[in-house]
Amino acid sequence: NAGVTQTPKFQVLKTGQSMTLQCAQDMNHNSMYWYRQDPGMGLRLIYYSASEGTTDKGEVPNGYNVSRLNKREFSLRLESAAPSQTSVYFCASSEYGRGSYNSPLHFGNGTRLTVT
Amino acid sequence: DAKTTQPTSMDCAEGRAANLPCNHSTISGNEYVYWYRQIHSQGPQYIIHGLKNNETNEMASLIITEDRKSSTLILPHATLRDTAVYYCIVRVRNNNDMRFGAGTRLTVKP
Numbered sequence: 001n002a003g004v005t006q007t008p009k010f011q012v013l014k015t016g017q018s019m020t021l022q023c024a025q026d027m028n029h030n031s032m033y034w035y036r037q038d039p040g041m042g043l044r045l046i047y048y049s050a051s052e053g054t055t056d057k058g059e060v061p062n063g064y065n066v067s068r069l070n071k072r073e074f075s076l077r078l079e080s081a082a083p084s085q086t087s088v089y090f091c092a093s094s095e096y097g098r099g100s101y102n103s104p105l106h107f108g109n110g111t112r113l114t115v116t
Numbered sequence: 117d118a119k120t121t122q123p124t125s126m127d128c129a130e131g132r133a134a135n136l137p138c139n140h141s142t143i144s145g146n147e148y149v150y151w152y153r154q155i156h157s158q159g160p161q162y163i164i165h166g167l168k169n170n171e172t173n174e175m176a177s178l179i180i181t182e183d184r185k186s187s188t189l190i191l192p193h194a195t196l197r198d199t200a201v202y203y204c205i206v207r208v209r210n211n212n213d214m215r216f217g218a219g220t221r222l223t224v225k226p
Contacts (some may be wrong), residue, residue, distance in 0.1 A: 004159070033214070042203065043160065043216040059215065090159050102148060102167075105214055107159030 002026050004108035006091050012114045013081045021076040021111050023091030031094045032074035033058075033105065034066060036087040043090060049074055081115045088112050120204045125221040128198075134191040136220050138204030141185040148207045149180060150214065151189045153200040160203065160216075163189065194224045 007022045025032065030051045035043040035058075045058030049068040063085060065077045074093075078085060092105040121139040128134040140149060150165040164171055164178045166187070171178045177190040191198055203219040 035216070042201075042218045045215055088157065092159075102165070104150060104162040104165060105152075105160075106162065109159045110157070 004091055004093055004106055006089075006108035006111050008111060009109070010112045012116065013078075014116055015082060017081050018077065018079050019081065020078075021089055021091075021113075022073070023075065023108060024073045025091075025093040025106070026072065027093060027095070027106065028071070029093035029095050029106070030071070031103075032068065033092040033094075034064070034074070034076045035090045035092065036060065036085075037090060037110075038087050046076065046089075081113075083115045086113060086115045120206055120217055122202075122204050122217065122220045124218070125223070127223050127225055128191075128194045130196060130224050130226050131193055134189075134194040134198065134222055134224070136189040136191075136202050136204075136222060137186065138188070139186045140204070140206050143184050143206050145184075149178070149184075149187050150205045150207060151176070151178065152203045152205065152216075153198075154203070154219070155197075155200040163202075194222075196224050196226065198222065199224045 004025045033048040034046040037043045044060050046060055046064050047058055047066040049055045052071045055066050067075045089111045090107050092107045094103040094105045148165050148167050151163040152160040154160045164173055164176050166178045166180050180187045201219040201221050203216050
């Protein structure tokens with residue numbers, strides 16, 4: 001029972017490089033999310049997808065793009081990485097879609113990204 | 117959007133109950149209160165959620181005041197493994213995102 005799986009676990013990039021963080025869930029959840037967490041701070045929402053085929057911006061979307069590839073997978077892309085994007089990135093999923101307030105999030109274990 | 121206020125940190129003795137407060141004075145009638153925790157640098161773990169009534173599960177109890185402006189998460193018999201950052205979150209209305217604040221860092225001491 002894998003839950004939410006994120007790859008890679010660790011990544012080091014140089015400024016200006018691009019990369020895609022992968023996330024997959026096996027719980028048949030409708031909604032998926034990307035958060036970032038900086039040292040000593042809480043999580044900030046980057047983007048979310050309420051259902052397959054839809055994506056919406058969260059609190060800190062600048063510098064990121066997302067793709068909801070199918071119901072299982074939600075990827076986060078950094079087109080031109082910057083040192084300010086050094087962070088831990090968490091993917092999450094939840095059962096229900098837009099407008100539902102009664103479904104908890106299930107998180108992956110994160111991708112630790114360093115941009116030099 | 118309803119925001120939450122939590123103490124920055126709390127200590128609790130091992131074996132005692134840990135009571136973590138949260139204020140959410142601007143909560144709307146159909147917004148749920150959720151609690152998560154994050155142990156070290158792992159992904160956050162769902163604990164419990166509620167709307168109006170008190171809730172209990174195998175991990176914790178959630179007490180929501182009658183006016184719903186505040187709540188308390190209770191870990192009945194805290195262990196060292198309960199040391200973590202605890203987040204109180206109100207689900208944003210008409211939206212499906214869930215926004216985390218800074219949380220409360222609970223330290224359980226032997």
